[in-house]
Every structure is written in C-alpha cells, then in structure tokens.
Amino acid sequence: MDVVWLKRDVRLHDHGPLAEVAQSRNPFVLLYLYEPDQLREPTVHGSHLRFVHEGLLDLERRWKNECPLSGNTLKTGGNEQAVTSSHATFEYLTICHNTAIATLEAIHRTHPIGRLLSHEETGHWQSYMRDRAVRKWCRSNKVKFVEFNQTGVTRNLKCRDDYNILFNAFMAKPRHPTPNVESLQSRVVQLRNLPGFIGNLETNNITQWDSIFTEIPADHRHDRHGRQQFGGETKALATMDSFLQERGSKFSQDISSPNTAWNSCSRLSPYLAWGHISLRFVVHSLQHRQEALKRMKAQGRNTGTWLRSLQAFSSRLHWRSHFIQKLESEPVLELRDLCPAFQHLRRQDDDWVEARYVAWSTGTTGFPFVDACMRCLLEHGWINFRMRAMLVSFACYNLWLDWKRIAPHLARVFLDFEPGIHYPQLQMQAGTTGINAMRVYSVTKQGKDQDPTGKFIRRHVLEMERVPDQYIHEPWKMPQSLQEEIQLTITSRERADQEVSLIECATYPEPIVNEQESAKIAKARMSDVRKQESTKNMAKEVFVKHGSRNNRSHVMNKPKSGTGVYTLGKQPISLQDNQPKISDVFGEMIGDSKKKPKQNRSGETKRSSNTITQESELLQSSSTHIRQPKKSKTTTGTMEGTGGNAFLSANAISWNCLACTFRNENKPFALVCEICGTNRGEKSS
Numbered sequence: 001m002d003v004v005w006l007k008r009d010v011r012l013h014d015h016g017p018l019a020e021v022a023q024s025r026n027p028f029v030l031l032y033l034y035e036p037d038q039l040r041e042p043t044v045h046g047s048h049l050r051f052v053h054e055g056l057l058d059l060e061r062r063w064k065n066e067c068p069l070s071g072n073t074l075k076t077g078g079n080e081q082a083v084t085s086s087h088a089t090f091e092y093l094t095i096c097h098n099t100a101i102a103t104l105e106a107i108h109r110t111h112p113i114g115r116l117l118s119h120e121e122t123g124h125w126q127s128y129m130r131d132r133a134v135r136k137w138c139r140s141n142k143v144k145f146v147e148f149n150q151t152g153v154t155r156n157l158k159c160r161d162d163y164n165i166l167f168n169a170f171m172a173k174p175r176h177p178t179p180n181v182e183s184l185q186s187r188v189v190q191l192r193n194l195p196g197f198i199g200n201l202e203t204n205n206i207t208q209w210d211s212i213f214t215e216i217p218a219d220h221r222h223d224r225h226g227r228q229q230f231g232g233e234t235k236a237l238a239t240m241d242s243f244l245q246e247r248g249s250k251f252s253q254d255i256s257s258p259n260t261a262w263n264s265c266s267r268l269s270p271y272l273a274w275g276h277i278s279l280r281f282v283v284h285s286l287q288h289r290q291e292a293l294k295r296m297k298a299q300g301r302n303t304g305t306w307l308r309s310l311q312a313f314s315s316r317l318h319w320r321s322h323f324i325q326k327l328e329s330e331p332v333l334e335l336r337d338l339c340p341a342f343q344h345l346r347r348q349d350d351d352w353v354e355a356r357y358v359a360w361s362t363g364t365t366g367f368p369f370v371d372a373c374m375r376c377l378l379e380h381g382w383i384n385f386r387m388r389a390m391l392v393s394f395a396c397y398n399l400w401l402d403w404k405r406i407a408p409h410l411a412r413v414f415l416d417f418e419p420g421i422h423y424p425q426l427q428m429q430a431g432t433t434g435i436n437a438m439r440v441y442s443v444t445k446q447g448k449d450q451d452p453t454g455k456f457i458r459r460h461v462l463e464m465e466r467v468p469d470q471y472i473h474e475p476w477k478m479p480q481s482l483q484e485e486i487q488l489t490i491t492s493r494e495r496a497d498q499e500v501s502l503i504e505c506a507t508y509p510e511p512i513v514n515e516q517e518s519a520k521i522a523k524a525r526m527s528d529v530r531k532q533e534s535t536k537n538m539a540k541e542v543f544v545k546h547g548s549r550n551n552r553s554h555v556m557n558k559p560k561s562g563t564g565v566y567t568l569g570k571q572p573i574s575l576q577d578n579q580p581k582i583s584d585v586f587g588e589m590i591g592d593s594k595k596k597p598k599q600n601r602s603g604e605t606k607r608s609s610n611t612i613t614q615e616s617e618l619l620q621s622s623s624t625h626i627r628q629p630k631k632s633k634t635t636t637g638t639m640e641g642t643g644g645n646a647f648l649s650a651n652a653i654s655w656n657c658l659a660c661t662f663r664n665e666n667k668p669f670a671l672v673c674e675i676c677g678t679n680r681g682e683k684s685s
C-alpha cells in the first residue's frame, strides 16, 4: 500500500504524490497528521491550525466531488457554501493526532507500506529533525520514501550559482496532472483504527479540538477574528484569479502602504505557505496573464499599469524560493546568525528588556504607526512586507531585541508563517546576514510616508481617533491643552501600564525609546562589527553560500587603471602581496572557459554569457586537474576573459592556508581558513 503524507500541500492540483498514486494501481491512504512534536513549537498559533483545518475540509469535499476540479482545468468559483461551512465528516482523508513515526509504525503493522509519498518540506528545525527520523525509519523498514519538489528549491544544492537555472527549469516543467478523484475514490483507504484518529472536526467547536489544542499554550489557542478566510484550495484559486484579473493592476505602486496593500497585494501568502495552491501553478497562471496582456498591448489596447505590476509580482514569487533555498541549504539559520560575527550582539545580559518586548508585541510602544501595524497583525494575521520589515527593524535596532527571541511571536501573528522566508527575512532585517545593507527604518517617517493622514493608525489604534492629523504620528508632541480638549492623555509608561486597556482608553503611552538616539546607538554598535575585516571575510562566505546572483554584486572586477584594487561588486577586495594573483593561477582555465560551449551539467541548456554558473561548472568538471597554462590573450595575468567571474571560480579550487598550511578542500569557496580562521592568502602575524 502507498501512503500519501500530506503536509504543506493540502490540494489536488499540481500535486506530485497524488499524480503518482493516480498512475499506479495500489490502494493508498491520504494521511494528514497533527503531530504533537511539531505542534509544541512556539511558532504555532490557533489561527494556523484553523486555516489548515479549513484546507483539509476543502480537500475532503473535493474528494467527495462537492467542489469539482475537472482534468487539468481548475474551476475556481467552487461551492462557496461548501467552503464556508466548518464541519465535515472525513471519509477519504485519514487524519490523526500522533507523531509521524508512531503513525507509520501503526500503519505498517496492519497494512505494510510499499511507498511513502510526500513533498519535500523546508520547515523549521523540528520538522527537519522529524524528516530525518522518518527517512531513517523508512530505510530500516524497507519502505520507499519518495519526495517531490513543489517550490523549485533544490535539496542538497551543491553550489548557489546553480540555483537560478534549477529554479527556472523546475518552473518550466509542466504541472503534475490533477487526478480524477472519481477514478481514485475506490482505492483510497481510510484507516479509522489508527491511534489518535480524528473522524470529524468542527473549527468552531473548541471542545472537539481539545486533544490537538492542548499541545499549544492556552494563550495561543484563539483564532484571529479578522484573519483571511477561508483556508483551502477553492479560496486559494479564487484569490489568485481576483488578483490576476482585477486587484493586481496597481500592485507595484500600492505595495508599500498598508492602506493600499490590503487589496492590491495578491494575499496569496497563507495559501502558498500551507500549500493550498502550488507556486508553479501561480507562476504559470501569471505567465498566461502576462502573455494575454502583451497581446492586448500589441493590438494597441490600453493595459495601464498591469504589465509593470505583474512583473513586480513575478519577482516576488522568485524571491520566495530564493529565500527558502537559504533555510534549505542551512537549516541552522533558524537558530544562529548567518554571519557569526554578529552572534554576540543583542545577547548580552541586559540587552533583553522584557518591558520593551511586551510593548512591541502588544502594540503599545507609544509610536502610533508601529502599534497600528502590530495590532493589525494581532487582529488579522497579515500585513504588507514593508511594515513587517519596519516592525523587525524597530524591535532589533531601536529596542535592541534579539531577532531569535522575537521570531516566535511574529511567526504566530503571521497567518502565512513560512519558515524558509521567515528566518532569512528576520535576519536580513536585523542586519545579521553580513551581506545586506543595514536597514534601520525611521518609524515616524514611515508613518508619514505610508499613512499621511493617519487612516491606518486610527483604524487600529482606537485611542488615536480624535488626534488631529498634525499630531497623529507624534502624539507626545500634543500640547496639554489639546490633550485635555480631545480627552486623551499621553501618559508615562508606568502610569500607562496601570491604566491603559489595549483596545479603548483615554490614555496612550509616551514613546518607549527616543527614536533617533536609540537608532544612532544601534547603528554604531552594528557598524563596529560590520567594519571589522574578519566580519567582511565571513560575509563573503555567506555570500558565496546564499547570496543572490541576480545582480552583479558577486562579480569580481579587475582593478581600475592605476588603483590596483580588485572589487567584488562595489566592495574593494584586498589581495595581499603574498597572495597569488587569481589570474596567475586560473588565467589559463578562465581563458579556456571562454571557448567552452555554454551548457549545463547535462549539456542541455545554453546559458547567457557571464554567469558564474558556467565557470563553476567548468571547475567542477575539471576539479581534479588544472590544465597547464597556454599562451593566449586571456592568460596575461589580467582578469581579461573571465567574464568578471573569476573570483568565485578561483575559489572553487582547494587552497593551502599560508598561516597554518591546512589544505582547505571541504570549503573551496571559503575566504578564511577552516582551521585557523586566517584570511585566505594571509600569513600568520
């Protein structure tokens, strides 16, 4: 028997495991698990569970043919009644509250499992460990574990240079055919005797959820009453359609303000995160729409801002997997700073001030725009990208809080919590990646820019209702007489703690920190670390492993005449006197690479010139032998003919540390020695 293990992929369309079972004749189980070990993660929130459950209900209805999908044509209208009802008795899905291993054991005892089919998951550390345990269990029980890609993220990616081409190749592939459920219904086995089996659940009936909800702290069990409803494939497809056909035309100009982003952003994030829609399906639908618009434009019809907006949307879909790839390649980045140089920052004894965290996480910092954003999240579980970045910046710079300790709260308030985006984004905004510019937002300026009249603030910070526009972003500047007139007192923190009720009150706290001063101190602390040579070297390693290859920041440039300084992107690189010139060592190969046909590893696809991928492929294919230098124009000890990519190519060869003589083979890209940490090319001092 086959087991289709549903995780973040609760849908019918573009579903690898389902397409696979549709091709075989085996009976199969459609298994979904509420796993105690995963539910106990501090990132889990009741709103997530309800959204997931709505997705399961929707899928069950699709199996019952209540929300039909025909062939590969996706009907997006669906049965609204079916979607909004919160109750169903499961007949096709086997849902259990139990761990993965215990459930697989129990199934295997009575129905020997031939294949376990699932999608690859780039989850948090716990799910990574769970997957390893499942893999081990499968090996020892001779069960074939088949995992499918659904994000275009590559497991065991050897070299980041290859990421783009692999992602594009994945997206270019046709989608998995949507199974015809009628022909499969007779083969679905529901295993009702499994431990923890759940036959039916009502999302609104908390008692039925008890067994699951006891896994998460009482404070996190509630729903967010303004959250996006409903989970499930039907709503996901409808949301995508409404974006591509109606709401998305002003996407590029509307994404920054929380007022306009609400409708103009796609709002697909929770559906993508929980797998109610496939990323590839969104990409294909987008391309389809873009082509239609281009045809309209060619016919002289007015397409307004549609094409620009959809291009911006397309970039974001690419970013999605770009970020997830980081966590996939380095799961520990959930737990520690990407650039180790920042590890000690914000982690000294008195850095964590609980009162600051409480004010930030409850939306009572005294900065109306920050508080409005946080309260919006607490109520709705969604806010646009810029505001998320600003909230992190405020917490990590102005309040000097550790990103790792604010991560669970943000994960809970984001209905779309996706570990692969969440942790890399948090680190990027907190400035601990080493490869991104420091982004310290001025929260009052953001408020003035993105919500000039205070519409958003007034909607979420009810205390601000009567504050005139002039003071809406800085209410602490209101004269006493005005405070009395509008019956709102800006109180000191101590008094505010005693008197302020979060929702409605006649007091509002004064700012928790001085915005300018706190930002200045934080920037100075960060800069002290950033400017150290060792930090820069660590950052280069991070870049090689995770950096985006879309711009030219990775490109090694030859010295401008007379300067003698090589640059990586715009950053100067110091080649020590005793370090061999890159072209001295690799000039021949670099020159040779120019003549090589532009192919990928399987020799199929041509690439554009100047991609670092070509170079690294050549290096990989010839990694065991460096050819002897030839006399050619490109071997004259300059960077000519490298396509600007010699830097990374050069690093792809193992190197001896000049300080400790260790041969760095495992990390040929490293700029510091694996053993002693000395900069590449530098002798010990």
Ligand SMILES: Cc1cc2nc3c(=O)[nH]c(=O)nc-3n(C[C@H](O)[C@H](O)[C@H](O)COP(=O)(O)OP(=O)(O)OC[C@H]3O[C@@H](n4cnc5c(N)ncnc54)[C@H](O)[C@@H]3O)c2cc1C
Residues within 6 Å of the ligand: 255, 265, 266, 267, 268, 269, 270, 272, 273, 313, 316, 317, 319, 320, 321, 323, 383, 384, 385, 386, 388, 389, 392, 414, 416, 417, 418, 419, 421, 422, 425, 426, 429
């Ligand atoms: C600190 C921080 C944490 C974040 N955590 C998450 C998270 O847990 N889950 C999540 O889905 N997004 C996260 N984002 C990214 C982004 O804010 C949301 O994807 C976006 O706001 C979702 O709204 P939308 O679906 O309308 O996006 P759109 O703007 O319509 O974009 C479409 C899709 O592209 C992807 N996307 C958009 N922006 C980004 C981005 N900057 N990075 C990566 N992918 C992107 C998302 O999948 C999104 O659904 C985070 C951003 C920050 C700054």
